[in-house]
Amino acid sequence: MWVLTQKINEREDKNFSRKCLLCRLQFKGCRADYLSHLSRLHNMQLGQPENLVFIDDLLNCIETRLESLHCLFCNKLFKNQTVLKEHMRKKQHKKINPKDTEFDKFYIINYLEMGKNWRQVKNEPDDDDDDDELSNAENSDRRVSVGNWSDWEEDEDKVENPVVCLFCERSSSFDEIQSHMNNAHGFDFTRISVDMDFYHQVKLVNYVRRQVYMGHCPYCDKILPNRRELLEHMSMESHFIVPQMQLWDQPEYFFPTYENDSFLCHLNDHQDDMAELHLSKKMEEDCHIGSC
Structure with a gap:
C-alpha cells in the first residue's frame, strides 16, 4: 500500500528539518524526535509517530491554523497569539479534535479499510444477535446517562495533568x-x-x-x-x-x-x-x- 511506503520513507528519513511550531528551535533529525519535542516540552499531543503519515502536511495544516489565530482543537478565533496560547494552555487544547475530519488523512487507521474512516469502522454493528436490540434496562441506562451530562462537563474542570x-x-x-x-x-x-x-x-x-x-x-x-x-x-x-x-x-x-x-x-x-x-x-x- 502506497500509504505504508510513504510512512516508511518518513520514518527512515534522518534529514528532516523544520522550525518548532511553538518555540524558536530549528530542529534537524527525524520526524519522531520532532513530535516528541512537541509532546515533551510543549504538551502538544498529536498521537504516536507510528500512527501518523504525511507528517509534513500535518504540521503545515497545524501551522496554518495557528498563524490564522484559530485554536487547534476547537477552531475558535482569537485576536492575537498571546490570547490564543493562553486559551490552548488553560483548556488543554494543544491537541487535535478527533471529530475534526480535516486531519483524518494523517492517521494510518483511516487507511485500514478502503472507503471507510475510523468512525465508520467503530460504529459498525457487532455480529452477535444479542446486540441487535437494546433491553429495557439498557434503554433506561441510556436515558439516565443523557440526564447526567452535567456531571461529565464538570469533570472537564478537574486537573488531568497536575x-x-x-x-x-x-x-x-x-x-x-x-x-x-x-x-x-x-x-x-x-x-x-x-x-x-x-x-x-x-x-x-x-x-x-x-x-x-x-x-x-x-x-x-x-x-x-x-x-x-x-x-x-x-x-x-x-x-x-x-x-x-x-x-x-x-x-x-x-x-x-x-x-x-x-x-x-x-x-x-x-x-x-x-x-x-x-x-x-x-x-x-x-x-x-x-x-x-
Whole structure:
C-alpha cells in the first residue's frame, strides 16, 4: 500500500528539518524526535509517530491554523497569539479534535479499510444477535446517562495533568502551584522568569528539580538528609532564590529530571508574548487613530 511506503520513507528519513511550531528551535533529525519535542516540552499531543503519515502536511495544516489565530482543537478565533496560547494552555487544547475530519488523512487507521474512516469502522454493528436490540434496562441506562451530562462537563474542570511544586510534593493546576510557591516558599516564578526566554526557563526548572531530588540546596549546593530538612534549610537561609546562572545554564538541563514533568508544559516565551502584546496594542491604537 502506497500509504505504508510513504510512512516508511518518513520514518527512515534522518534529514528532516523544520522550525518548532511553538518555540524558536530549528530542529534537524527525524520526524519522531520532532513530535516528541512537541509532546515533551510543549504538551502538544498529536498521537504516536507510528500512527501518523504525511507528517509534513500535518504540521503545515497545524501551522496554518495557528498563524490564522484559530485554536487547534476547537477552531475558535482569537485576536492575537498571546490570547490564543493562553486559551490552548488553560483548556488543554494543544491537541487535535478527533471529530475534526480535516486531519483524518494523517492517521494510518483511516487507511485500514478502503472507503471507510475510523468512525465508520467503530460504529459498525457487532455480529452477535444479542446486540441487535437494546433491553429495557439498557434503554433506561441510556436515558439516565443523557440526564447526567452535567456531571461529565464538570469533570472537564478537574486537573488531568497536575503540576508538582518545584520544592515540595504539593500538586495542583499550574496557576495554583505558582501561587503556592509564592506564598509557601517565597518563590515567585512568574516574576523570576519574566526576562527569561523559553529555554532558560526549561533549564532552570530542570536544574531545581534535579537538585531537590538529590537533596541538594539549589542555591548553595548543601546536602541535606531529607526533603523536610532541605526545605527548613532553604527557608532559614532565604535560599528560595535563583542561583548563579552558570550553575544551571548548562546543556544537560535541557533534559527533564522527571518524565512527563507537567510544569515544563506550561512554560511560555515571555519575550515573544510581550512583543506580540505590544504589537497588538500598537495596532489597536493605530486603528483608533485612523478612525478619528
